[in-house]
Amino acid sequence: MTSRHTAAQQAAQAPALTIDALGRKCPIPIIMLAEQIGHVPLNGVVAVLADDPAAFTDIPAWCRLKSHHHVGSHELPQGGWSIHVRRNY
Amino acid sequence: MAYFDAASTEPLHPRAREALTAALDTGWADPARLYGPARRARMLLEQARAEVAEVFGCRPDEVSFTASGTQAVHLGVLGVSRGRRRAGRRLVVSAVEHSSVLHAAQVHERDGGSVETVGVGRTGVVDLAAFGAAVRGESAEAGGDGGGGGGGTALACLQSANHEVGTLQPVAEAAALCAEAGVPLLVDAAQTAGRAPLPGGWSVLAASAHKWGGPAGVGVLAVRKGTRWRGPLPEDEREHRRVPGFENVPAIVAAAAALRAAAEESEQEGARLSALVDRIRTEVPRLVPDVEVIGEPVARAPHIVTFSCLYVEGEALLAELDKAGFSVSSGSSCTASTLRPSHVLEAMGVLTHGNVRVSLPRGTSTADVDRFLAVLPDIVRGIRADAGVKS
Numbered sequence: 002m003t004s005r006h007t008a009a010q011q012a013a014q015a016p017a018l019t020i021d022a023l024g025r026k027c028p029i030p031i032i033m034l035a036e037q038i039g040h041v042p043l044n045g046v047v048a049v050l051a052d053d054p055a056a057f058t059d060i061p062a063w064c065r066l067k068s069h070h071h072v073g074s075h076e077l078p079q080g081g082w083s084i085h086v087r088r089n090y
Numbered sequence: 091m092a093y094f095d096a097a098s099t100e101p102l103h104p105r106a107r108e109a110l111t112a113a114l115d116t117g118w119a120d121p122a123r124l125y126g127p128a129r130r131a132r133m134l135l136e137q138a139r140a141e142v143a144e145v146f147g148c149r150p151d152e153v154s155f156t157a158s159g160t161q162a163v164h165l166g167v168l169g170v171s172r173g174r175r176r177a178g179r180r181l182v183v184s185a186v187e188h189s190s191v192l193h194a195a196q197v198h199e200r201d202g203g204s205v206e207t208v209g210v211g212r213t214g215v216v217d218l219a220a221f222g223a224a225v226r227g228e229s230a231e232a233g234g235d236g237g238g239g240g241g242g243t244a245l246a247c248l249q250s251a252n253h254e255v256g257t258l259q260p261v262a263e264a265a266a267l268c269a270e271a272g273v274p275l276l277v278d279a280a281q282t283a284g285r286a287p288l289p290g291g292w293s294v295l296a297a298s299a300h301k302w303g304g305p306a307g308v309g310v311l312a313v314r315k316g317t318r319w320r321g322p323l324p325e326d327e328r329e330h331r332r333v334p335g336f337e338n339v340p341a342i343v344a345a346a347a348a349l350r351a352a353a354e355e356s357e358q359e360g361a362r363l364s365a366l367v368d369r370i371r372t373e374v375p376r377l378v379p380d381v382e383v384i385g386e387p388v389a390r391a392p393h394i395v396t397f398s399c400l401y402v403e404g405e406a407l408l409a410e411l412d413k414a415g416f417s418v419s420s421g422s423s424c425t426a427s428t429l430r431p432s433h434v435l436e437a438m439g440v441l442t443h444g445n446v447r448v449s450l451p452r453g454t455s456t457a458d459v460d461r462f463l464a465v466l467p468d469i470v471r472g473i474r475a476d477a478g479v480k481s
Contacts, residue, residue, distance in 0.1 A: 026424060027431075027443040028401050032479055035401065055423045055431045055442045062441040066382055066400065 014072070016048035016085060017041040023081055027055035031063050038069065038088050045088050046072060052081025060084045091415045092458040096301075097253055097281060097394050097449035098419055102348070103303030109347035110305060113340035121339060122327070131339045138339075138346035145353050146279075146288060146295060148312050154329040155342050156309035159280045159298025160190040165322065165332060166276050166294040166311055167194035171203060171244045173318035174274070178242025179203040182224045184216040184249070184259065185437035188278055191247050192433070203244070213386045214257035214438050216248060222267040243273045250282040250289070254421050254434040254447055255385030256367075256394030258282075265291025274317050281391050283310075284352035285360055293317040302352045303452065304345030307338055355452065363450045364392040366459045370448060371395055377467045382441050393450045396421070398435075399470050401479040402444030410469040411446070416462055421445045444470075 018041045022030035030051040038047055049060060057074060064071040064086055072085035093101065102110075117134040119127035136150070143150040156162040171181055181198050183191055185207050195205045206224045210216050223229040225246050246268050251258045261277055268275040274293030282288070284302030288295070294317060299308035311332060313319050319332070326334035367390075375381045380400035399407065404422025411418055419425075421432030422445040431442035448462070 026403075027422075028403060028477070031443070032401050032477060035479075053423070058431060058436045058439060058442050062382070062439060063400065066380070066441070 013085075014046045014087070017045035019048045019050065019083075022049055022051045022053075022056070025051070025053065027053050027059055030056045031059055034060065034063065034086065035067075038086065041088050043088060043090070047086045047088065049084045049086065050077065050081060051084060052077075056084065057082055060086065091417075092454070092462065093417045093451055094448045094454070094458075094462070095417045095419050096451035097256075097391075097447060099300045099306070100303045100451050102305060102344075103351050103452070105351040106304050106344040106348035110340055110344035113343040117339035117343055121337060134343050135337060135339050138342045141346040141350055142310055143312070145284070145349050146297075146310070146312055147290060148295070148314060151330065152312050152314055154311045154313075154332040155337055155345075156311050156329075156333045157307060157335065157338075159278075159296060159301065159309040161333070162296035162298070162309035162311040163188065163190040163276075163278055164194045166296050166313070167191060167245065167247060168197060168322035169313070169319040169332070170274055170276065170294055170317060171198050172322055173320040174244040175320075177318075178227075178244045180224075180227065180243045181205045182208060182221065182243055182246040182273075184208050184210060184221070184247070186210050186214055186216070186252050186254075186257075186434045187247055187249055188253055188280065189433075191249075191276075191278060195247075210437050212438055212440065214252050214255045214384075214434065215386065215389075216259055216264070218260055218263055218267070221246070221248070221264055222271075225268055225273050226271050243271065245274055245276055245294075247276045247278065250277055250279040250286075251391040251394070252385070252434060253281050253394075254432055255396045255438070256281070256390040256449075257386040258389045258391065262289040262291055265289065268293075274314075281394070284349050285356050285392060294319075299341075299345035299348065302345075302349055304348035305341045308341050308345040310345075352452070359452050360392040363452070363454060366450055366454060366456065367393065367395045367448075369459060370463070373463050374466065377463060378470050381470075384435070384438070384440050384445075394447065395449075396445065396447045398422075398441035399444035399446070400441065401477060402470055402473050403477070404443055404445050406473045406476075407444060407446060407469065410473065411465075414465045414469065416465075419447045419449075421447065 061071040070087040119131040121132035276294040277292040283297035295312040300306040404420040405424040423431040435442040
């Protein structure tokens, strides 16, 4: 269990950029993501830290609409999520 | 001014207004008493019941009038789960049911029952295979038989159409799966009653008069013969012992008149409104960049369309549309008292911010829809510009 977990963590790509949108209400976290995704190289990962419950649904939906890749969402110990998005183009 | 929030409440139908005025004079007495004015009130009440039963395709003695659609759902869910306590303690609901169903389910859970929530696809249609498995108690979630006793399903609930996105649910198919498993199906028909024919096969039906052009304060609870039902409230002799309190006979008479009128008009008016909805579904993404139109494009209620605009705050959009003379609603979190996005949009996995629900009342003109389509692009552009979004 532990080794698989570690392997998965190693396989996961470290974010090239972290956007701190904690305390910001939707659509601001998404506006920040849309503005800044171009700052990472192609196939690079952006992590959005957000605690507005709407962001949990809306960032994956944004990825679908904008043809980027939602890598995954991880709960943060202090509440909210780190939502990882890979730049596709 | 254009009122585009029929899914919240439909303006009073003129036939309901006429019936209401007349019945205020003739139907005010206590229908349970044994004198002239009481007999007249009782006659009006029973005639209304027969008319409602005819539209819904059931027997008059299966129909009870409640104080609201919400109360009809509460009594339906809790009454059947109590009545079928020995058959099982599991309640099956779709993830996109109206909050009245989900809140009744919470009460059932607090009473020691279990609730299984079945997911929906991107357009809001319930996963029928998962629904069937949940009803039969075969799903992984049901596997533990979590101390409910018996492990059986007391009741399954499915709406006829979703109140936020208009998507029709496969009620006939769900009813067949339930019948096979010997489980009653409650259908929340609030969004389609009087607008579209009801699929058969339901055991319990809930609906709300103000959604079809009747007055507020009248709901319908129909329980088919052979469905075990035990009231969750203190006993009262009114409405086949199902609903407590003195009936509002004039409002019930008006509700029945509106239902008949709406059902008569529904084929023509439904098709007309549906064409306007099609126009909105096609034009909005053409006129406004970065918009997601949500829900089933074809298998939907005739009058409802929902879309979400990227980078736009729902509350600002509602306010601007209101200023421009349009009454619409939204499932965005900033417009909800709970500050959570709509559970329907979440369950569908669609964009929840910048959300607008347009639901057209009877008589909506093409000119109103055209005007809406004319003002929307600039409103969205303005809100995006204010938020600093480059387009």
